[in-house]
Amino acid sequence: MKKTDVDLSLLAPLFQRHRDDSWGLIPLLQEIQEAFGYVPPETIEPIAEAMGLFPSEVEGVITFYAGFSLEPKGKYVIRVCRGTACHVRGGRTILRFIKKELGLEEGRTDDDYRFTLETVACLGACFLAPAMMVNRTYYGRLAPGKIRSILAEYGGRGLDKEA
C-alpha cells in the first residue's frame, strides 16, 4: 500500500476496542496494520498513550515481530523460503532469479508499491521445495519459467518484458 498521509482519526475506534484489554497491544497493532497496510511510525505515540505504555515499548514489540512492519509494503508480499530443504533444491538460485526479475533486494519494496521481497527461515512446505508465498498463496517446485509466469499473474515485470 502506498505511503500517504496517515489518517490518525482511524485510530480512535480501534483504541476504544482494546484500551481495557490486558494484552491488547498485539491485536491492536494487527488491526492497525490491517487498516493502514503497515504500522505507521506516527501512530506509535498515540498507541502508547492509549494503552498506558511507553513509545519505546510499543516500538520494541513492533520490531520484534516479523509480522509487523513500520514501512508501507507492496500490494504483493513475496516470501522466499530459505529453509534447508529449499536450499538443497536450489533455493538460493531461485532467490537470485526473483531478485533479478523484480529488480529488488531482500526487504525492499518497488517504487510503485506493487511488490515487496522478503525471505523467511522456513515456510513449512518442504515437500514443495523450493517454495515461496505471494501474500497467502503458496507456490512450490519453483523454476525460473514458473516464477516468471507467477509474477506475470500479479502484473510483474516478467510479463511486461515478454509482452
Next chain:
Amino acid sequence: MEEVRLNIDGQTVLCTPGTTIWNAARAKGIRIPNLCHHPDLKPAGACRICLVEDEKSGRILASCVTPAASGMVIRTDSPVVLRHRANIVRLIMANHPESCIVCDQGNRCRLRAVASELGIGRIDLDPMMRTFPLEEANPFIVRDLSKCILCGRCIRADRELVVVGAIDYHFRGFQAQPATFGRRPLEDSTCTFCGTCVALCPTGALRTKTPGYAGSPESWSEAVCGFCAVGCSLSLGTSAGRIVDVEPSKRPGTVNGATLCVRGHFEHDYLNTPDRLVEPALRSGGSQVQGSWEDVVSFVVQGLRLLRDKHGPQSLAFWGSTRCSLEENYLFQKLARTLLGLNNVGSGEQGGVVESRLGKIAARTISEIERAEAILVVGANPTDSSPVLGYAVKRVVRQRGASLVVLDPMRIDLVSFSSAWLSVAPREDGVILDALAAGLLEHGARPADGVEGWEAYAERLSCMDREAACRQSGVDPSSLKCAVDTLAGKRIAFVVGRGILTQPHAAAAMRALENLALLTDSLEGEARGFFFLSGENNAEGALDMGASPGFLPGRLRVQDAESRRYWERIWGVRISPDPGLNRKRALEEMEKGNLKALFVMGENPLRELPRPERTRSALEKLDLLVVQDILQTETSRMAHAVLPGAAFSEKEGSFTNLEGRIQGFEAAVSPPGRAMADWRILAAIYDGLAPSPGKYESIEDVRREIRDHVPGYKAMETRPGGKGTPQYRCEPDSREGREKPVFREAGPLPDGLGDSGEYPFLAVLGSVRSHVGNGTRTSRSGRLGEFRETGDLEMNPEDCRRMDVHPGEAVRVVSRHGAVERDVRPSRRVRPGFIFVPKGAKGNRAVDLVDLLKNGNTPSACRVRIEKAGNGRRP
C-alpha cells in the same frame, strides 16, 4: 502456606513457595554467578549464567527465574553446569570487543569477573563482534552498544525503577539492542539521564562520560548526596585525591536503592571547579588578600565582638544554610545565640511548614509512598525537584495501581500518570482544596471519631459552590469531579511542594490541606500523611538544629518561656525571647543602617534573593560581611572576610532528609588548598568568642551535645555508611504538648494573583531537573554546561501564535518588580495565559521578577507581560 523443601548442593533448604532457586540458594550462602540479575529488578533470565542442574530430572534450569519446588535436588556446580556456563560466557565473550585495557568499567566489569571465576582466559572461538557507533554526544553517558550483552538491566531499571520508559529492546536475535523510541540518540529521547542504567550495566556498554580516561577509582567512600532533601546514599570513587566517579551506594536499605538522578549522578563535578574558595582572605581596600587562618578568624571574632558591644546583639545577623550539616547548623546557631545573644539566625528559605501544625506531625518514609492507595501532589514537581521520590510515586501508580491526582498550574510529568489534573491558578489552591473536600464529603468521607470542629467544617463545605470555586481557580469542573471520584474512599498521601509552601498566605492553604487530610483520615498513619519537598538536603535538619529566627533546636519556639528555659539551663545563658529577623526584615534593617554585621554560611543571597541590586546595596552598608562558602560567589566577592569551607565530600557530618532520617557521611577527599571543614571554622570562631576555648576539639564533641540535648536526636547515628537513624521528625510533645487534631477555619482564603490588564500572563517560576535551588552549585557542573536546559521560557503554542512569537525568539518578560529576557520554547506543559520561567541557568535570573514576601520567602508565581525583544533569532 506450606514451605518448599529442596536440596541445594547437599544442603536442605526451606523456602516459601514462589521463591526462586537463586534466592533460596542465596539465603543459604550459596552464590550462583549471574550477569542479568539484580535484587531490585524482576528476574528476567536473560544471561543464562545462573544455570543449575536438577539431579533428579537432569534438567538444566536458569535459577534466577525458576521457582524452587519440593523435592528438587539442585547442583549449582556440577561438571555439566560448569561446562554449559563456561560455554555461554565464551559465546558472550566472542561477541564482546577486546578493549578491556581502555574500558572505563575496568576492574568493575562483571563479565570479566564471571569469566575469571570460571577460569576462562582464551575463548578459542572466532570473534563475532557486533559493532555499533559510539554514542557520546550527550554530556553524561557514553553508550557503546558493541559491549552490550543484552542482559536487559538498563531496560528493566528504566521501566521498573525510574519509570521513564526511554528504552526497550528493539528487533530480535542478532539485531536485538536496547534502543530509544525511533532509535534516536539519548539526548533526543525522553531519557532523564538519571544514570541508573549506568550504575547497573555489568559491562562497559554504559559509562559515565569523563573528560579523560579515568579507569577504576582507587577507593570508594560512602556519602550522602548534597543536593535535594531525599538524601540519597552515594558511593564516591576517588583517584589521586579527586572524585572521579559517583554511583548509588550498594548498601542495602538506602533511600534510593539502585537509583539516583541526573544531579546526584553527574553534577558533582562542580566540586572540582576552579571557582572553589581555597584560601582564607580579608578585604583590604578594594580587593581581597589572602591571610592566615589565625588572622582571618581573629578578625571575624573581633569584628563581631566589637559591633555587638557597640550596637547590641540586634545589629548582627547569621544566615546559615540548609546545605550545611547538622553539626554545623547546631554550632552556628549556638554561637550566635549563646556567645553573641541574638536570635537573628536563619538557614535559607523556610516554607510554610514550620509555622503550620503539619510541621509537627510525624514525617513518613519515602518507601511508604509505595504502599499508598492514593496520592495528591500539590504545588510540587517531584520528578524534577526530588526525582527519587518522584520514581516512588510513578512506581506505585504504574505497578500497583494507586490513584494519583495532580494539583498544579503546570502540566508536570506526573500528569501523564494521573487520573486527574487540577490545573489551578497560582495561589488559588485553598479554594480548590476545599472544593475537593466538599466533593469527598458528598461521597461519604468522614473523619476519625471525635475531631473537633467537624460540624462547622461540614456545614461550611456543604454550602460551598463548587462551580464558583472552579471558576475562581481556573479548574475544569469535570477534572474536579474526576479527582473526587478517584480519591473517594481512599486514604491519601500528600506530596506538597514549594508551589504552596512559599505563598504569601501559605498558612491558609496549609489549613485547607490539613482539613482535607483530617476529613479523609489521612493525617497520620501508615502509607498516608505528608511529604514536604521543601528544598535542600538538610532543610529538615537545619530546622531541627534551631537555625531559624523563631525556633530553638528541637523546633522549640523562641517565644515559649518553657522552651527557652530548657536551652538556657543547658547552655547556661539567657536567651532573648524576641524572634530574630527573617531575611526580608534583615535586609530592611541593613538598609536603615541598624544591622551592622552579617555572617553568611553556605548561601549566596545575591543570587538567591529577588532584586539583587537592592540586596547588593544593603550588603554594601554593612560594617562587616563574613562569607563562609565553598565556591567563589557574587556574595563572597563582597565579603570583608572569606572563610573557605569544605564540601560534603571533604568533611565529616550528617544530614537529616525529608523523612527525618539522620545520615552520617565521611570525608572522601581532603578540602582543596587551605579550605577547612566548616564545623572546624565555626569551632575556631567559637573558641575566639568563648571565655574558655577548646570545647569542640572533634566533631564527636558537637554530636554528643546534639544527642544529649536536642529532642528527637538521642539515637542519632552518624556512622558513615550506617543505616542512618530512622528518626521521625523530632516531636515537640515533650515540651510543647501534642496538639489534638482539630478542623480549623481556613481563614480568609487569599485572593489569587487576580486579573490584570497590564500584566496579562501568569508566570510560574520553577526549577528544572538538572538544577537545584538557585543553581550556585549545579551551574558549575562542567558536564551540565548549557545542556538542554538553557533557561528557555515555556509558552503555550496558542499564545505563541497569538503573539506571533517564534520558537527560539527572545522575549522580555516584565513584571512589577523587574524583567528578564529569555528565548521562547512552545510547550504544552503550560496552559494558555501562563508561562514557565526556569530558575537555574541563563545569565538573567527569574527571581528578578518578584520581591521577597513578608515571611522572608521568594514567591514562585507572579503576573507579567510579554514584550518582543526585537533581536530574536528565527529558526
